[in-house]
Amino acid sequence: MIHISSTQRVRALPHVLVRELDGESILLDLDSECYFGLDTIGTYFWTTLCQSTSTEVAYHKILETYEVEAERLRHDLEYLIDTLAQHGLVKIHHDAERS
Numbered sequence: 001m002i003h004i005s006s007t008q009r010v011r012a013l014p015h016v017l018v019r020e021l022d023g024e025s026i027l028l029d030l031d032s033e034c035y036f037g038l039d040t041i042g043t044y045f046w047t048t049l050c051q052s053t054s055t056e057v058a059y060h061k062i063l064e065t066y067e068v069e070a071e072r073l074r075h076d077l078e079y080l081i082d083t084l085a086q087h088g089l090v091k092i093h094h095d096a097e098r099s
Contacts, residue, residue, distance in 0.1 A: 002081045004074060006056040007095045010049040010081055016089050018046075027089050036087060041066075045080055049090075055081065 002008075012018060017028040023040040038046055045062060052058035055077070063073055084090040 002055075002078050002085065002092065004055045004059045004078060006054045009052065009054050009093050010058075010084070010090050011093060012050055013089060013091055027084075029088060032088070034087070036084070036089060042080065045077060046084075049077075049081065055092075 012027075015030045017030055019026050019028075020043060023043060025038040025043040025046060027036040027038065027046075029035070044065070045058075048058045048061050049055065052061065059074065059077055062077065063070060066073070081090070081092070085092060
């Protein structure tokens with residue numbers, strides 16, 4: 001399982017096409033032709049993760065936005081990141097790596 005950290009960030013892979021419609025998103029893996037759907041909250045998580053300098057920064061931003069228990073959010077966000085990574089939709093970069 002992925003752990004939220006100040007030394008890692010999440011980025012979409014180049015072969016992933018993202019389209020948003022009415023606040024929801026579809027992530028299409030152009031290599032496998034499989035897609036992954038996100039509801040409005042999942043879309044906000046996705047956008048925040050991809051635009052943040054680290055998963056920890058994203059976590060704190062989401063925690064400020066939604067009324068949720070901190071540990072519940074941590075678990076849900078780690079689960080989402082892990083699921084996206086397992087499906088080959090994102091890469092987790094660490095400070096020592098180059099994008």
